[in-house]
Amino acid sequence: MPKAYLIHISGIVQGVGFRPYVKILADRLGLGGYVKNLGGGEVEIYVEGERSGEFLDALLNGRPKAIYIEEVKAVEVEPRGARAFVIEKSSEEVQTPSMIPPDLAICEDCLREVLGGGGRRGRYPFNSCSFCGPRFSVIRRLPYDRENTSWSAFPMCEECAREYSSAEVGGVRRFFYQGISCRNDGPRLTLLDSAGRPVEAEDPISEAARLVEEGRIVAVKGVGGFHIFALASDDGVVAELRRRKRRPSQPFAVMALDLETAGRLVVVDGAAAELLTSPRRPVVLLPKRDGSPASPLVSPGLDREGVFLPYTALHYLLLSEIRDRFAIATSGNIHGEPMCTDRRCVLRLGVADYVLDHDLEIVHRVDDSVVRFTAGRPVLLRRGRGYAPVWVKMPLRLGRAAVAFGADLQTAGAVGVGDKAVLTQYIGDLDSFRALEDLDRELRWLAQAYRAEAPALVCDLNPAYSSHRLCREWAGELNAEVYTVQHHHAHALAAAADVGVAEPFLAVAIDGVGLGEDGAAWGGEVLYVEGPRYERVRHLTYVPMPGGDLAAVRPARMALAYLFKHFGEDWGLVERLKLAGRLPGGLAEAQIAAREIKSPRIYTSSVGRFLDAVAAALGVAWERTYEGEPAIRLEAAASGGRLLQLDAEDQVELFGRLVELYLRGADVKDLAYTAQYKLGQILGKWACETAERKGVRHIVVGGGVAVNDYIIAGLESVCGRAALPSKTPPGDGGIALGQLYYLAHLGI
Incomplete structure (x- = not known):
């Protein structure tokens, strides 16, 4: 007797060809029923027939790679007499939340159609199918249907309509694909000059490539925003781009046509190749190759280059016509502002000579x-295209929906439902009002998409944070209670949630700065964490932070603080280390900093500020033009270094020993290596001793400095393997996950 099943499936099942796949499978098995999208991003299937028992196994085991199934709920029901299997109109009903699909890089099949040269999709720059192309970046609302995306502006031509309506014509890649298009009905390219006037060109892509070849700077609209394309092999072009973007030294990303081209720039091993060619297609920081044709101005003072491969047909076609087969492809913005997503914004920047x-x-x-x-281990620095807004499953469930506002630098927010934490894409630094608006808008969108009604609100403890103030604004609007979490407690919880730890654990929280419970600037802590409670077991020795935030921008100020803390006020050492000359105000500023050190307004235990001090004392870096620059340069300076034998109980003593060796002529790369590795050993020793005393099994590492190779190596040399986040950034881009996990521990 025929059986019937009602099935609800969550995961990445909308916008990835799931309904066509189900329809084709059901037809093959001779089953009746339906499949439809629901309003929470999930899919409902009703199936009946003699072979309905085979359906579920075939569904789960033969699906295309783009489809990710997280949860299946199937119940046997009474047959309804359905003879045909149909794709029904989507419903607004929500059974269980599901993942909103991320943007996926162009697949091999679509790229072959583009490069084949003929037909409606030969050299078509927007080619995509059920298994690739824009998703999150074009969604207005759920469910994921064409009318709910920006594809709705492009009515299908007759050929696309036939592919869309028939599995025999469209196959699984185009049948019922919501973003279906071709050169007859899809988006159009326009080439503009810097004043916004159209530039006549038979082929805008070829013309844009020619302009880049000539040394012009061209803004190119991609999937999630504009890139600025420019020759990466020409010092003059790179220097001009830096001037226009007001970005004196922050590294640019380089897009390479393929793995072979990338291999001319950086060292690509198997793990790197897998990341570079994955559907997520991130920028990957890899060791620079000796003799690389890229200008040293692309990433000055660093030993790694950020490279990625084309993820749209447009990018591939553009790079294939540039002689180098690689080019700078940096965000279309000026320093400190979000990336442009429309023509008006990019023309207003005044950076590009032309706009595609x-x-x-x-x-x-x-x-x-x-x-x-x-x-x-691969670690995320920025979680955007390809990753967001895929959720992170927490080991504990929230009692009700919640919204987390993250931190302020390189941040993201999150919405929590049940055991799911849905992080926004990378938002950026909230000292930009546009970035703050983006955070507000994206959190509201996710809250609506996941039906997060009457949510609990949680934010950083620091009332000066823009994210904290935004949280308070929401609280006034919703009449909601606000929960606050100390910054490093949130980092610790984020790391634990990411790696799946629910029991008490030890955390090494290392970053630039976070307001501590005592009013100091924390950033180098060993915490014993029991869910919503923590004990600050050990921390780096407090050192004055002369000038407050100014000390984070001018590392020589922190070098003075460390120097005087260890040696006393020794101006002879200041002169020998040339620290006054490394301050914009020279000796006068150094003397002001000295007075501030004697009567400090704020103390810090920050690992970031320690690394700043070492970088300035060793002459590696004495200004910060982008977040973490001195520490990043110090890590690069340690490449090829060796460990020097010295003893130090804390970071102040370590700084003093390093200065003594530096003044005796020790190699800077050895000193840089030793500074970071030994600091890791100090933290690791504290963590191991505490873990043994407390009887805990898990040690996690979180915070922005948790990505430092040498610190982690030093820590693990005395403490064994520590857990690093892999689904979210260990820095502020993942801190919203920790804030939600805090509420989950409270049972809220």
């Missing part, structure tokens, strides 16, 4: 994701 625009609206700004390897 198209008319597919970007609904959600989505920056490129950035990954590096730390201690051989």
